[in-house]
Amino acid sequence: VHGNSYRLNYQRYLASSGTHVGLAAYRFSTRGFRTLNDTATRADDAWVDTGRTRQRYQMNLSQRLGERTSLQLSGGHVAYWDSGQRRNDVQLALQTSWRRANVGVSVQRYRSERGDQDTRYALNVSVPLGTAPQSPRLSTQLSHSPRTDQAQLSLNGTLGAQRNTHYSLSAGHGSDGVRNQSAYVGHQGAHGHFNAGYSHAAGQRSQTLGASGSVVLHRGGVNFGPPLGNGFALVQAKGAEGARIG
Secondary structure, three states, rough: OOEEEEEEEEEEEEOOOOOOEEEEEEOOOOOOOHHHHHHOOOOOOOOOOOEEEEEEEEEEEEEEOOOEEEEEEEEEEEEEEEEEEEEEEEEEEEEEEEEEEEEEEEEEEEOOOOOOOEEEEEEEEEOOOOOOOOOOOOEEEEEEEEEEEEEEEEEEEEEEEOOOOOEEEEEOOOOOOOEEEEEEEEEEEOEOOOOOOOEEEOOOEEEEEEEEEEEEEOOOOOEEEOOOOOOOOHHHOOOOOOOOOO
């Protein structure tokens, strides 16, 4: 299967006013183009083009309000191949901080799986459990829509002197009776990145294990390290083992 996709993207940030504007247009010029998500979530080998994106437009606007508050407005429009259905969604969100707590409220207008328009309201509150910079944060999210009410509670934090081990615990419940739980831990070490996760939702369980890193072969031997970008440097400095480069 072959296809083409084109994207036009514009970003502008005005530091004097704290305004960020983003505009993007995506054009999937042929029916044969499919994203990685399309390929991974296909139900069977009977490929159909109904519901495949033909074009998508997206707009994002962020405005800083004082030192602790920001306002975000985002929206999008999607059209599909071989379908007259159009999907429009818009979201307005306000985020602020009070002392050491972060508070966010949002309202989203979107098209549900049934094809009708729904409105979702959400409240997010995050507070640290302690005064140390490394203290974990307890977060809660409450949301309401015509279909269901949901409540989610999560705990996130870091471990270690370098704060390179991250963990999270989460549990939620909806008015439709669906419960979910998840746990995750990830470590970014000098010899690689490692992570493990577990989730249970709607009667289904999943476990994940991951590892990524690099192996550099050189005249002096072999070095194991974290994932590398397009460019990297190998430094030999005797007696400076464990030193960090900023």
